[in-house]
Amino acid sequence: MSEFDTYPKLLIRNVKLYGDSVALRRKNMGIWQNYTWKDCYEQVKFLCLGMVDLGLRPGEKVALIGDDEPEGFWAEAAIQAAGGVVVAMWSDAIASEVAYIIEHSDSKFVISEDQEQVDKILEIKESIPRVEKVIYWDRKGMRNYDDPVLSSYEEMKKIGLAYDEKYPGAFEALIEEGKGSDVAQMSYTSGTTSLPKGVVITHNAIMTSSRRMQENAPLEKGDDVITTLASASVFHSWFSGYSYMRGVVINFPEEPETLMHDYREISPRFLLVTPRQWESLSSMTQTRINDAGFLKQFVYNLFLPVGYKVTDLSTSKKKIGLHLKILNKLGDILVFAPIRDKLGLTKTKYPVTGSAFLSPDFFRYYQAIGVNLRQIYGSTEAGVVSMHSGDEIDNDSVGKLCEGVEMKISEDQEILVKGESIFTEYYKDPEKTGQVIKNGWFHTGDSGYINDRNHLFYLDRIDNLDELNNGHKYAPAYIEGKLKFSRFIQDVMVVGGKNRGYLSVIVNIDFESIGKWAESNRLTYTTFVDLSQKNEVGGLIRNDLNRVNNTLPKGSKVRKFVLLHKEFDADEGELTRTRKLKRQFLQVRYKDLIDAVYENKKEIPIVTEVKYRDGRKGNVETNLKIHSVDEDGAP
Amino acid sequence: MPMTNGGNGGPILRCEDVSLKFGSIKALSNMTFGVNKGEIVSIIGPNGAGKTSIINTITGFYRPSGGNIYFKDKNITGLPPHKICVHGIARTFQNIELFRGLSVLENLLAARHIYLKSNLLSCCLYFGFAQKKEIEAREIVEDIIDFLEMEAIRKQEVGILPYGQRKRVELGRALALEPEIIFLDEPTAGMNVEEKEDMVRFILDVNEDRGTTIVLVEHDMDMVMDISDKVIVFDFGMKIAEGLPDEIKKNKRVIKAYLGEK
Numbered sequence: 001m002s003e004f005d006t007y008p009k010l011l012i013r014n015v016k017l018y019g020d021s022v023a024l025r026r027k028n029m030g031i032w033q034n035y036t037w038k039d040c041y042e043q044v045k046f047l048c049l050g051m052v053d054l055g056l057r058p059g060e061k062v063a064l065i066g067d068d069e070p071e072g073f074w075a076e077a078a079i080q081a082a083g084g085v086v087v088a089m090w091s092d093a094i095a096s097e098v099a100y101i102i103e104h105s106d107s108k109f110v111i112s113e114d115q116e117q118v119d120k121i122l123e124i125k126e127s128i129p130r131v132e133k134v135i136y137w138d139r140k141g142m143r144n145y146d147d148p149v150l151s152s153y154e155e156m157k158k159i160g161l162a163y164d165e166k167y168p169g170a171f172e173a174l175i176e177e178g179k180g181s182d183v184a185q186m187s188y189t190s191g192t193t194s195l196p197k198g199v200v201i202t203h204n205a206i207m208t209s210s211r212r213m214q215e216n217a218p219l220e221k222g223d224d225v226i227t228t229l230a231s232a233s234v235f236h237s238w239f240s241g242y243s244y245m246r247g248v249v250i251n252f253p254e255e256p257e258t259l260m261h262d263y264r265e266i267s268p269r270f271l272l273v274t275p276r277q278w279e280s281l282s283s284m285t286q287t288r289i290n291d292a293g294f295l296k297q298f299v300y301n302l303f304l305p306v307g308y309k310v311t312d313l314s315t316s317k318k319k320i321g322l323h324l325k326i327l328n329k330l331g332d333i334l335v336f337a338p339i340r341d342k343l344g345l346t347k348t349k350y351p352v353t354g355s356a357f358l359s360p361d362f363f364r365y366y367q368a369i370g371v372n373l374r375q376i377y378g379s380t381e382a383g384v385v386s387m388h389s390g391d392e393i394d395n396d397s398v399g400k401l402c403e404g405v406e407m408k409i410s411e412d413q414e415i416l417v418k419g420e421s422i423f424t425e426y427y428k429d430p431e432k433t434g435q436v437i438k439n440g441w442f443h444t445g446d447s448g449y450i451n452d453r454n455h456l457f458y459l460d461r462i463d464n465l466d467e468l469n470n471g472h473k474y475a476p477a478y479i480e481g482k483l484k485f486s487r488f489i490q491d492v493m494v495v496g497g498k499n500r501g502y503l504s505v506i507v508n509i510d511f512e513s514i515g516k517w518a519e520s521n522r523l524t525y526t527t528f529v530d531l532s533q534k535n536e537v538g539g540l541i542r543n544d545l546n547r548v549n550n551t552l553p554k555g556s557k558v559r560k561f562v563l564l565h566k567e568f569d570a571d572e573g574e575l576t577r578t579r580k581l582k583r584q585f586l587q588v589r590y591k592d593l594i595d596a597v598y599e600n601k602k603e604i605p606i607v608t609e610v611k612y613r614d615g616r617k618g619n620v621e622t623n624l625k626i627h628s629v630d631e632d633g634a635p
Numbered sequence: 636m637p638m639t640n641g642g643n644g645g646p647i648l649r650c651e652d653v654s655l656k657f658g659s660i661k662a663l664s665n666m667t668f669g670v671n672k673g674e675i676v677s678i679i680g681p682n683g684a685g686k687t688s689i690i691n692t693i694t695g696f697y698r699p700s701g702g703n704i705y706f707k708d709k710n711i712t713g714l715p716p717h718k719i720c721v722h723g724i725a726r727t728f729q730n731i732e733l734f735r736g737l738s739v740l741e742n743l744l745a746a747r748h749i750y751l752k753s754n755l756l757s758c759c760l761y762f763g764f765a766q767k768k769e770i771e772a773r774e775i776v777e778d779i780i781d782f783l784e785m786e787a788i789r790k791q792e793v794g795i796l797p798y799g800q801r802k803r804v805e806l807g808r809a810l811a812l813e814p815e816i817i818f819l820d821e822p823t824a825g826m827n828v829e830e831k832e833d834m835v836r837f838i839l840d841v842n843e844d845r846g847t848t849i850v851l852v853e854h855d856m857d858m859v860m861d862i863s864d865k866v867i868v869f870d871f872g873m874k875i876a877e878g879l880p881d882e883i884k885k886n887k888r889v890i891k892a893y894l895g896e897k
Contacts, residue, residue: 257787
């Protein structure tokens, strides 16, 4: 690969190798339109030379803002071919943010999509005096714009064409000058707490990450993928590698609103979308099923449990009986395959998720309908770090460490990464750079651990961790999330902290599903309080805790638990309105209970004040049992 | 800033002494006004002033009981609607009149019928002339779909679309006729702010990009005053004022018609 160490170099190679093959496809006027490698080459070449003629020199920055369209793809290559640096911006960024990024990055040109973006740029024109040219590619509504700073794509290409006639071979020569160690791109991290930081990334870093992705999810020339409209994310640049390095066809949807429909028409071989999108896809399916006719609902409800059963058996590596196999196959034909078709996943070999936590419920659901979701872990700064490959999928991990990544877990359980894929620096901010890159190790700010099969497990941001008195750090939200996956647990709070030696949990049972379970097991009960204190129910929750404990590092295992006599209630201030735990408040409110747990008591009488909806207050008195996860009772 | 074409293309439409009677009720009496090419003209007035009646009269839904209507110096008085539209006059309706069971695409294609000249034989054979015409029609319609940002609803049945989108489809259908002048009867009635903004943007774009002359009946005064080159005020079937938005705002008779006398 060393010969082709930038995307533009690969572009030249691809034109020679497969000039007339399709490189990109875009839906326009309701029809998928093809662009060959030759088309791409010409687009990139003349835009590049146009900018060179207007004074773009190696190392200079060009800001790019717009939805993901072929023109944006070509613009990236054109900027890099000239030796320039792409400053990627989100199309929905607000004007002040755009102004900051353009100014901070010293951008010389801005390439923007359409009227909407141009309006944004013109609005902030005063604060970006160093911008010499604003280039737009969608002419719609641009007729009456006469600001001399504006140029259309077509005008730029005309300038480029003239430049090429004057200096033939200039384009190839420029690309030849580029090196893999040059800066290719700057991505601005979203600054929720501070100003955005410009992450400087080289060609080498991008291509290394892209290669890692391809090793774990190999695609062939001519396979179809679809862009997911994340134009400014660094993932977008890794994704481009499929095109440049392997000749995979990138498809561009017509509009963000037609995305679902276009997915279905293309059915990409590789699909990476955020957990949020996977969630909405699944809830969309649910809604559609609920609206469907009786027969469809009946068949769906008949076969989904079969899918779940097969999934559960295969995750726990148990044997699947023949009749179940046959039923599952039938379910696949009648239900699962049509659903996959509706979701555009028929041909998808690599459905991928990453960048945030996706509840195991969804993994299980997708697996049941025959979609084996896999995870990728990486970031703008670190590049691709780990990913599931082939059949080596473990729903709990965020993938297997990629080849060539050096990683260690610091004493604080922080994930540290070294290797070609990490970023160079934060632009004009050596102080912040020094804080996160020490001796070549990038400090991700994430905490996690690695198991013996080299799978990486992500816990939480390091700031969200708590510590036990022995110095062991644990991730309360992570453990709670895993426990909540059980259908018997409605809500749960992990208790520990610096004064205590081990973890325990306070559990809200799920009254409905435990109630049903009790009925089918002939267990009589009267109220929520009564049910929650049954020994059988304790045993049920103990099973869940044992299951989760098996996946946790040694120091983070939960040793004791209490089944609360009531549910956490937002009306009583125990939860926020979005049903998040108010930890501080709960710690104080249940102090006696928590103290009793760590004093090794077996039971504690508890009186809680209950606020009724009409404003009256009352008291509930109960004896709460304190259970040990270990059945012998040892803490 | 978007701006209108301004209407410096000379007169395109002229109404001279147009009157309309229903029995003994005079809906319109001696209406005289002109519209210049490329203008955006708004017709305003209280309920029952005759705003919709004048549109219906010009587009051939009613036959005037007196007077003449000229479009590009041709007398079109009393022509039936299907002949009027061939001249390059399109309209939308106050209460959406679309084919509810057809898709957006089909509704727009239906409007192209005036340009589809294939005879029965060539239609049956399809390939050749008829196919060429069909492809041409689809291209023009797709262009409108792109223009009005309707890609996502292209294949949806019109009946299930929300109100604001149906209004947009209606505008699209009017555009599919490739008219020189469009009459919009309350294009933003019943819309929320966002839908209104979209619609105004489309109206301006149609006027600016396609050079289409636009006459609209509208109750939203802010919108009328913002986008019109000229405003015509009706009251009790008579024209009581005509002029630039700023002039109309100050006109005593207009204020009286709207606010009543002291």
